[in-house]
Structures are given as C-alpha cells and as structure tokens.
Amino acid sequence: MTTKPYFLLCFVVGLSNPVDAMYYVQPWMLAVIIPLAGIREGQQLLHELYLLKKKSYAHINYHIGMFGSSALLAFALEFSEFLLVSSTSSLTLSVSGIFKEVVMLYLAVEYNNNQLNTLNIVGLVICLTGIIFHCILKFHALQKEKPVNTDLVVTERLLLRRMESADEWSVDGDSNTRRTSLDD
Known part of the structure; x- marks a missing residue:
C-alpha cells in the first residue's frame, strides 16, 4: 500500500494521530520481522540466554539499555516518518x-x-x-x-456522506423517491 491511500484510509477510519496509526501497523511489522530476526540472530540470542544463568547480572543492564534505546530510536524514526508524509509529500x-x-x-x-x-x-x-x-x-x-487546493479529510468525508445519501434513495418506477423511516 502506498502512503497516500494509507493515510486516506487512516483519516477515514479516524486515525488522524500518527501514534494511533502506528498502533495498528506495528503488529504486522512485528509479525514479519520476528522470523527474520530469529534466522539472523537466533544463535546469539540463545548464547545470551545461556549467560542469564550465570550469577553476574551486570550485563543485563547493558542489554536492556541497548534494547530500550534502539526501540526508542525506532519509534522516533517511524513517528517522524508518519508526521513527514502526512504534512508533506x-x-x-x-x-x-x-x-x-x-x-x-x-x-x-x-x-x-x-x-x-x-x-x-x-x-x-x-x-x-x-x-x-x-x-x-x-x-x-x-x-x-x-x-489541487482541497483538504483530503474534507474530501473523504464528503464522499462518505454522498455514498450514505445515495443508499437512502431508491428507484420506484420512473421516478426516484427517497426512502424514509416510514417506508422501511
């Protein structure tokens, strides 16, 4: 999915905040990256788990710090990309x-x-x-x-309203009549 339809979809669904959009995108990204990380770094991870059995826990703080800082940098990078694409091209x-x-x-x-x-x-x-x-x-x-000087959010909302109002119209013989709650 390219970026413009993705952001239009996010705005239609009501995800105007980049953090909301990331909340729904991240599980899919995680599902793709976990098998690749397991293939690439599986042996090193098993070795690190073996080191956890030792009595010294000094290396744990180092790894937690590296993991946390990497996660924070990745979040900041993706957040800035969402903000950049939503406000520019x-x-x-x-x-x-x-x-x-x-x-x-x-x-x-x-x-x-x-x-x-x-x-x-x-x-x-x-x-x-x-x-x-x-x-x-x-x-x-x-x-x-x-x-074109149109706001994409306004355009999408107008299209949704037009589609909703088109559903309320029905064809009755030669003339178009609008269905009301009494007709249903």
Whole structure:
C-alpha cells in the first residue's frame, strides 16, 4: 500500500494521530520481522540466554539499555516518518531517507569501526544515484501537476456522506423517491 491511500484510509477510519496509526501497523511489522530476526540472530540470542544463568547480572543492564534505546530510536524514526508524509509529500520522505542513510553509514564507520570495501562503496553509489534520480524525476512530475487546493479529510468525508445519501434513495418506477423511516 502506498502512503497516500494509507493515510486516506487512516483519516477515514479516524486515525488522524500518527501514534494511533502506528498502533495498528506495528503488529504486522512485528509479525514479519520476528522470523527474520530469529534466522539472523537466533544463535546469539540463545548464547545470551545461556549467560542469564550465570550469577553476574551486570550485563543485563547493558542489554536492556541497548534494547530500550534502539526501540526508542525506532519509534522516533517511524513517528517522524508518519508526521513527514502526512504534512508533506513522499518526495520529502525520499530526500530525508537519503540523508538518513548517509548519517547511518557515517556512524557505522566512525563509531562502530565498520569498513567499507570497494564493492560496498560501488553499491552505495549505485543505490544513492538511483534514489536521487527517482527524486529528480518525481520532483519534475510534481512541478508539472497543478496542485489541487482541497483538504483530503474534507474530501473523504464528503464522499462518505454522498455514498450514505445515495443508499437512502431508491428507484420506484420512473421516478426516484427517497426512502424514509416510514417506508422501511
């Protein structure tokens, strides 16, 4: 599902707050990520559980802190993405995504001592070039379109009212008559 229909659906259902929308999206994201995390990090998790049987619990605070800070950062990232897309376009999200990737790579190399080999650098350049090219094309396409000054929430509510009122009309012979509570 692309972002605009998703946000329209959220507004129709009454989820105008990004936290409400995240409340319904997160279980599905968790259902997808748990099997992948189990495959990728299952052995390390079993080793960490074995360490819990030891008498020293000093390492538990470290892991809880790392887990909590990672969860807080993930929540802040998704919350900011919802706010960004709901108030701007997906083009802005793409540009911010490029910035995020560059910052993550810098942090990985600087603080985590990760090494970028030639293949990684070539792949990064190809990926970023494709994203930048897509953003440029999308920007030019948005410039050609004439913006419509309608509020999406108001438009959706008007469409829902029109559909509800259309259900109240019935065809009776050659003329259209409106059903009332007495006709039912």
